[in-house]
Amino acid sequence: MKSYAYIYALCLLINLSVIPVKAQGSNNQISIDSIRHILKKSSELILGVTDEESESLLGITKEKRDSGIYLLEEVEKLVKNIDDPYLKIEVNRAKIDFLLRKRDTVKIKKYLNSNLEIIKGLKDNRELGLYYEHLGVFKSRLKKHDEKLKAWLKAEDLLRKNGEVKDLIDINYNLCFAYAKNKKWSEVLEHALKSLKAIDQAQVKKNRRGHLNLFLSEAYVNLNKFKKVKNCFNNIEVEKGIYEYTLRFEGRLLSVKGLYYANKRNYKKAAFFYKKSAVAFSSFLDKKTKEISADLTLLSQLNLKEEENKRIKVENKLKESQIKTNKYIILFSSVFIIGLIVLSVAQYRKSKYKSKVNALLSSSNNKLKEANEKVDKALRAKSDFLDSVTHELFTPLTTIKGIVFLLQKEKLTISQKKQLKLISMSSDHLLKLLIDVIHLNNLEKEKFELKHEIFDLKTLLDNLIDFSVDMKGNNNTIHKRIDSDIPENLKGDMLKVSQVFLKILDNALKFTKYGDIDIKVMLESKTEDKAKIKFSIKDTGMGMTKAQIDKAFENFDQGSVKINRKFGGTGLGLSIAKKILELHNSSITIKSKPGKGTKISFKIDFDIPEKSAEENKIFADSRDELQKNINVLLVEDNKVNQLITKKIISDYGFTCDSAYDGKEAVDMVRSNKYSMILMDIMMPKMDGFEATKYIKEYDKKIPIVALTAISEKLNKDKFDEVGIATVLHKPVNPELLYKTIISCS
Structure with a gap:
């Protein structure tokens, strides 16, 4: 049924507003205010709900839209008799907004040109800026993106210099949206920040903050400014209450989070958020489909009711006055009842949706906790595995490099020297690969700290x-x-x-x-x-x-x-x-x-150090009587490595005893006097940490140097706890081993 009473009331309002205009009396200001009021009312009836993505038919009946169009046309007629250029600009602007909704690009040009002529006479740069803003929207409808961008940039410049603070919100928002489509992230960053600043100053249109923070987060991710991305995510979460947090918005937000973690190389989290984003977008499309279906059904029902009302009107034409009265009562009652039903359904759906979301959030939170625990366990397992593999790989490399070192001192043929060189190069290549993998792993776990040493x-x-x-x-x-x-x-x-x-x-x-x-x-x-x-x-x-x-x-x-x-x-x-x-x-x-x-x-x-420091380089190949008085205890569970390392130590002129495990080393220290101990860590019966602890209880001053393949960085606390100050890594460099023995003895 058409809302005849509603239209009648609006028409009456127009007639009351027209009288003072025609009278040309002292009440002219009142008539202008009335026209502005009608203009505002027409926009509300035409646009209904203000949805940035699409116009929903829910809540916008055909009668209301027609009434709004009628009011706009009447205002357009009225304003011709009023000498107020700014009011004419407002009416033209409302007409442009209406035509943009209809996508009638032919008629829009007429109203744009009309506004431009008025503004030229006024020489008002603020109004000129608003004109270029509308021109940019018009060019966007025509798919002329270069012209659109040019118009918006000019509008932004004019409004920034001559407009009000609130004028900068929408123009910078539009520029931000345009640059985001072209993936020009620096420009997106610039205009999003300007729009947010204008919102904070003007304290209007706060519902745009969510989308602007989303644009900012996407720009920061693509510009590799990861520290600022999380601030944007936090702002979006904190300010949920002041903007419409739709499924589509949630899908975009989750997608940006996925991109953020992908760039951080956390592919597990990236995949998680991309999956959630796909679910949100799917839900959004499903919801939109259902809404459109419901709207079409409602529209069909309204059309049927309209036909039925026409038939009733023809049949009861003789009883018009009585029927009109009954019709008005029925109409207002129906509207009231439908409003209550719609409100109840909406409230029920909202409550059901909130319950479902809370349940999902609770479930997701529990799963996230479980996933974090699994990740922590996996990282610890990876660290332990790395220590074991390092030891097992470095041990045979120690054997190979030690044998090569000893063989190079023997008399060899040219062919044997070449073969030894190949063995040495191969072992060096394996060692480099192993060190690179371990080094990269430690860097990814942020286990390294920078040293501060003086050097040339x-x-x-x-x-x-x-x-x-x-x-x-x-x-x-x-x-x-x-x-x-x-x-x-x-x-x-x-x-x-x-x-x-x-x-x-x-x-x-x-x-x-x-x-x-x-x-x-x-x-x-x-x-x-x-x-x-x-x-x-x-x-x-x-x-x-x-x-x-x-x-x-x-x-x-x-x-x-x-x-x-x-x-x-x-x-x-x-x-x-x-x-x-x-x-x-x-x-x-x-x-x-x-x-x-x-x-x-x-x-x-x-x-730059305050005082220069000279590097102390102490190394000598000669063997003197002092070296012969140095007695080293080598603790090594691998027999081959023990023989090779012992031979290297002996070749340098030192005395060397050996033990196969920590327990044997403890017994030997109690029975003999040693200048220092070279201690392997991973051994049967008693490991190097436990053996060092027992030896230090017996003799606190004896120097103990770890000779191991495990990571010094990962086990630093254990080395410090038992009193191991120096760590040599397998396969040990003979010259470094010599220096260490000299310095510790």
């Missing part, structure tokens, strides 16, 4: 370059430039700096043959206590594609199987270098083109 960077780099060129020269020409202004002594982690530099230099040498390697180390800035050094290594090798650059920091990735087979290696070098640089709050930059070489650069901040 220029001398260190000279030695590293000479060493790498000797090992992997590939007949390349080396161009080396180390800035003479770099301080003689710097303070930092010498080992980790060496690792980063060597891994990048080794890559350049490996992938370049008969080419040029350009090495530059320059002082970028310097203060009294800080020096920023820029390192760059450029080669003329095979180069990389953009896709290969994007994957260069992934573990075990070398671009292709063909490259791996041709050049070898593990594909861990750049991944380890990147993670070490992250410890220094730095990053790595790659520029490359296929066939034109690669340039890799990075920067590191060093401390």
Whole structure:
């Protein structure tokens, strides 16, 4: 049934408003206010609920929409007789909004041109900014995105300089949305922050904060500003009450969370959120489908009722006055009852939905706790497994390298020397692979801390370059430039700096043959206590594609199987270098083109020590009488390793006894006097930690050095607890072993 009473009341309101306009009396201001009131009423009737995604028929009857259109047309007629250019602009703007909803792009142009002519006469830059904002929306409907963006940028400039604070909310929101579609994340960031700032200042349109924070989180993820992403997620969660938290919004939010964890390489969490996002979007589509179906059913029922009312009207035309009265009563009663029913159903569905969501949240929370416990157990198991595997792999490597070391001192034929060299190179390759894997694992678990030691960077780099060129020269020409202004002594982690530099230099040498390697180390800035050094290594090798650059920091990735087979290696070098640089709050930059070489650069901040310190280098091959008085106890459960290590110690001129386990070592210390003890850790009967504890109770001053394959970093607390100050890793370097014995005795 049509709402004739409702339309009649509105028409009466129009007539009452028209009278003062025609009278041209002193009440002209009242008539303008009345027209503005009718204009507002027409917008409410036409638009109904303000849904940013689509116009829902629920709550917008055909009668109300027709009434709103009628009011808008009447206002358009009235405003022609009023000399108020701003009111005319408002009416034209309302007409443009209505036509945009209808997607009638032909008529919109007429009203845009009309507004532009009025604004030119007024010379009002704020109104001009609002005009360009509408023009941008119009161009968006025409799919002219470049023109749309140009119009919105002009609108933003005008409104920022001449408009009110609230004017900046929608224009920056529109720009943010446009740039997000084009994946221009820096611009998204800029305009989202501007819109949020305007909302905070004007304290209006707070319901836009949720979407703006979502745009911000997506921009921060794509710009790798991960620390700020979680703030956006928290803001969205905290401010749920001030905006409509729809399933579609939830789907987008979960999708961004998935992208965030994917970029953080936490693929398990990423998959979890992507799955939840898909469920949310599926639910959203299902809900929309049901709403549209219900709306169509309601519309069909309304049409049937309209036909029935027409028939009743014809049949009862003679009793019009009585029927009209009854009709009004029935109409208002029906509207009231339908309103109650709709409200009750909505309240029931809302309550049911909340109960379901609470149950799901409770279940998800329990599953999350269980998953976290499993992850913690898996990490602990991984750590224990790594220690065991390290020990088992390092033990045979110790045997191989020790035998090679001893055999090299024997008289050998040329063929035997070559074979020993191959064995040594193979064991070195296995050792490097094992160390890289363990090193990467510790970095991922954030087990490393930067050391602060004083060293000469220029001398260190000279030695590293000479060493790498000797090992992997590939007949390349080396161009080396180390800035003479770099301080003689710097303070930092010498080992980790060496690792980063060597891994990048080794890559350049490996992938370049008969080419040029350009090495530059320059002082970028310097203060009294800080020096920023820029390192760059450029080669003329095979180069990389953009896709290969994007994957260069992934573990075990070398671009292709063909490259791996041709050049070898593990594909861990750049991944380890990147993670070490992250410890220094730095990053790595790659520029490359296929066939034109690669340039890799990075920067590191060093401390400048107050006083220069000279490196104390004490090593000698000679054996004097003092060495003969040094008695070492070697505790090693592997017989082969025991024989080799004992032989190395004896060759240096020291006396050496051996024990097969910790219990035997404790008994020998009680019976003999030793200068120091080399203690294996993982042994049967009694391990190295327990044996050290018993020995320290008997003799607190005796130096005990761990000779082991387990991770020093992961077991630092245990070493400190039992009193082991020095740790040597298997396979031990003979020269380092010699230095350690001398320093401890």
